[in-house]
Amino acid sequence: MTPHASPDDNQSAPEPGERRQVSRRGVLGIAGAGLVALGASAATGYAAGRRDPEPAPASRSYPLTGEHQPGITTPAQDRLHFATFDLLTDDRDDVVALLRAWTAAADRMMRGLPAGELGPTSGPYDAPPDDTGETEDLDASHLTITVGFGPSFFTDADGAPRFGLDGRRPALLEDLPHFPADALEDARCGGDIAVQACADDPQVAVHAIRNLARLAFGTASVRWSQLGYGRTSTTSTSQSTPRNLFGFKDGTANVKAEEPEALEQHVWVQPEDAGRRPDDATSSDPAPDDAWLAGGSYLVARRIRMTIETWDRSSLREQETVTGRTKASGAPLSGGDEHTEPDFSRTGRDDVPLIDPASHVALAHPSANGGARLLRRGYNYTDGSDGLGRLDAGLFFLCYVRDPARQYVPMQNTLARDDLMSEYLRHTGSGLWAVPPGLPDGSTTGGADGAYLGQTLFET
Numbered sequence: 343m344t345p346h347a348s349p350d351d352n353q354s355a356p357e358p359g360e361r362r363q364v365s366r367r368g369v370l371g372i373a374g375a376g377l378v379a380l381g382a383s384a385a386t387g388y389a390a391g392r393r394d395p396e397p398a399p400a401s402r403s404y405p406l407t408g409e410h411q412p413g414i415t416t417p418a419q420d421r422l423h424f425a426t427f428d429l430l431t432d433d434r435d436d437v438v439a440l441l442r443a444w445t446a447a448a449d450r451m452m453r454g455l456p457a458g459e460l461g462p463t464s465g466p467y468d469a470p471p472d473d474t475g476e477t478e479d480l481d482a483s484h485l486t487i488t489v490g491f492g493p494s495f496f497t498d499a500d501g502a503p504r505f506g507l508d509g510r511r512p513a514l515l516e517d518l519p520h521f522p523a524d525a526l527e528d529a530r531c532g533g534d535i536a537v538q539a540c541a542d543d544p545q546v547a548v549h550a551i552r553n554l555a556r557l558a559f560g561t562a563s564v565r566w567s568q569l570g571y572g573r574t575s576t577t578s579t580s581q582s583t584p585r586n587l588f589g590f591k592d593g594t595a596n597v598k599a600e601e602p603e604a605l606e607q608h609v610w611v612q613p614e615d616a617g618r619r620p621d622d623a624t625s626s627d628p629a630p631d632d633a634w635l636a637g638g639s640y641l642v643a644r645r646i647r648m649t650i651e652t653w654d655r656s657s658l659r660e661q662e663t664v665t666g667r668t669k670a671s672g673a674p675l676s677g678g679d680e681h682t683e684p685d686f687s688r689t690g691r692d693d694v695p696l697i698d699p700a701s702h703v704a705l706a707h708p709s710a711n712g713g714a715r716l717l718r719r720g721y722n723y724t725d726g727s728d729g730l731g732r733l734d735a736g737l738f739f740l741c742y743v744r745d746p747a748r749q750y751v752p753m754q755n756t757l758a759r760d761d762l763m764s765e766y767l768r769h770t771g772s773g774l775w776a777v778p779p780g781l782p783d784g785s786t787t788g789g790a791d792g793a794y795l796g797q798t799l800f801e802t
């Protein structure tokens with residue numbers, strides 16, 4: 343489906359949990375029929391009593407509610423707009439009001455509705471519209487919005503608590519350590535709040551972030567953002583494996599939605615994790631009061647530039663050795679097909695291992711990481727060229743884990759130190775956020791009583 347194709351041109355069959363829906367304009371057309379009868383006209387400058395449409399039956403739409411936030415195990419969509427925000431206020435009530443407003447808007451946009459109740463053209467003529475309008479003729483396009491809180495959300499630069507959240511910061515939510523060869527740019531790191539918007543239409547993903555930024559005006563501002571295309575992972579067995587910009591299948595051995603035990607073990611923060619400190623913690627501080635995160639997860643983002651031109655001049659043999667898999671089918675070099683488990687003990691001529699022990703797959707495999715796995719959800723990115731005619735392109739690596747200190751940090755240390763692939767990579771952006779659980783099924787959003795993302799942090 344092209345970005346502006348008719349919503350009837352569904353790109354994919356409905357997924358489990360999907361709703362059927364018409365486009366925003368279609369939904370509003372139904373609601374707006376009454377407006378015509380009332381003689382209402384946007385040109386007169388009045389929004390004459392538009393009803394908030396019923397929860398729209400949707401195609402290509404996922405619900406915001408559920409035990410976990412959407413956008414984690416949801417089948418990875420093809421487009422990403424990721425943004426981080428810094429809060430401009432010291433007032434806890436302002437933060438809660440922002441989270442309420444964002445939740446209501448996210449709920450609406452994920453249903454394929456405008457961000458606000460009036461929409462782009464039916465509000466007061468002399469006020470800014472409560473939706474920016476560029477998705478008027480588009481459906482929900484599988485939009486998911488996922489929100490996380492960074493270390494700086496909880497504590498300021500001097501370590502003092504913010505927003506009355508004393509003791510509420512999970513001990514595992516620390517700035518990531520420096521890794522060998524990191525080339526991080528400050529303007530692509532951190533942020534009090536991260537928002538991941540994924541959709542199958544780039545205009546829908548960008549619209550979501552744009553409207554959340556508009557709603558945040560005066561309370562939070564965008565710190566940095568990243569567009570991504572071409573998912574580089576599969577989060578469901580129903581999906582085919584895509585390719586990254588090195589041309590290799592990426593996402594084969596990912597944790598998938600159909601592995602409930604693996605998700606509990608590797609992705610979802612468990613109730614018994616409350617109060618946990620990293621294994622190397624020496625602090626005598628009291629255990630954190632972080633039971634609010636149960637059912638949530640941790641999100642790691644890394645903007646990884648690939649030195650494409652160097653890669654493109656390397657031989658196929660070198661590319662496959664570095665990766666540990668074949669370029670054609672994605673099968674491990676030890677044999678079999680894409681989904682065959684790698685056999686690291688298998689040797690070839692002169693007893694040399696068929697999979698190089700320093701290959702990416704050998705070093706990222708659970709057997710080299712104490713059994714740790716990640717739920718990867720990355721995207722390709724291309725941000726034009728640098729001043730030297732080289733593509734500024736790579737992988738915007740996103741992963742969700744239950745414990746960043748035990749899962750991501752040691753793996754990244756190993757890869758940065760020993761991975762043959764690291765010669766072709768440069769990490770330029772980074773961040774870690776705690777992603778609160780989802781909204782209970784059946785919750786309503788909006789208004790003073792509505793449920794909101796992060797409610798367990800502020801109200802339990």
Ligand SMILES: C=CC1=C(C)c2cc3[nH]c(cc4nc(cc5[nH]c(cc1n2)c(C)c5CCC(=O)O)C(CCC(=O)O)=C4C)c(C)c3C=C
Pocket residue numbers: 586588590591592593594595596644646648665667702703706707708715716736737739750753754757767
């Ligand atoms: C710290 C974690 C990881 C980073 C950073 C990372 C970067 C990165 N990866 C590729 C390409 C591939 N990765 C593959 C597998 C794979 N990668 C990680 C972790 C990180 N990758 C894991 C945990 C795994 C799975 C290992 C396993 O269980 O076997 C693959 C193989 C196909 C697959 O299973 O997905 C490729 C290809 C790039 C290009 C890259 C940075 C730009």
Ligand SMILES: [Fe+2]
Pocket residue numbers: 702706
């Ligand atoms: Fe990888």
